[in-house]
Amino acid sequence: MYTLPHMARAQWMSLLAQAPLTELADAMRGLEQPADATWLRPPQTGLYMLRGRIGGSGAPFNLGEVSVTRCSLQLGDRIGHAWVRGSDRRHAELAALADALLQxxxxxxxxxxxxxxxxxxxxxxxxxxxxRKAAASKVEFFTVVRGE
Incomplete structure (x- = not known):
């Protein structure tokens, strides 16, 4: 599924952050937080500045702020981190636990x-x-060239 170890972790952390909480909770059912788990950083919600570029190559500018929740969990000698969009503490906790277990x-x-x-x-x-929804609303424009 993954090719490089460092890329694999980035990919699974992205997947855990993008997953809806209900799906993540269902998938993690039965994987409760072990007793030896220690919160290094309990879930904290804050703001993150989004930066953008016009056309992908222009000068960067501040696009706006988005709320994120982050946390870090130590499980044995492994540390699980999570950054999730929004203010859902449970989502961040489950993602950090999954990250630690996957290591x-x-x-x-x-x-x-x-x-x-x-x-x-x-x-x-x-x-x-x-x-599919975007393709269904696609509009084709044709230009008719008049005599030359």
Whole structure:
């Protein structure tokens, strides 16, 4: 599913952050927070400045602010982090727990198939649905050239 170890973590963290809370909670059902887990940074909500560029190549400018919730959880010698858009503390907690569990080689395959695979399928289905809706509203414009 993933190719490079450092890219794999970035990809699964992105997937965990994009997943709706209900789907993430369903996928994580049965994976409760272990007793030896320690919150290094409990969930905190704050603002993050979004920057943009016109055309992708222009000078950067401040586009606006978005609320994010972040947290860090230590589980044994592994540290799970989460940054999620919005102010849902539970979403951040579950994402940080999943990140810490996915770093454990002994549990990685189980967590990957139980949590990441269903979330990836759901994300792909949502993207295809959005693409179909956008394609249905596409308008083709034709130009008629008059005599030369």
């Amino acid at each position: 454990d080689p002994a549990r990685h395959e189980q967590i990957s198939s139980q949590v990441l695979a269903p979330l990836q399928q759901s994300l792909q289905a949502r993207r295809e649905d959005q693409s």
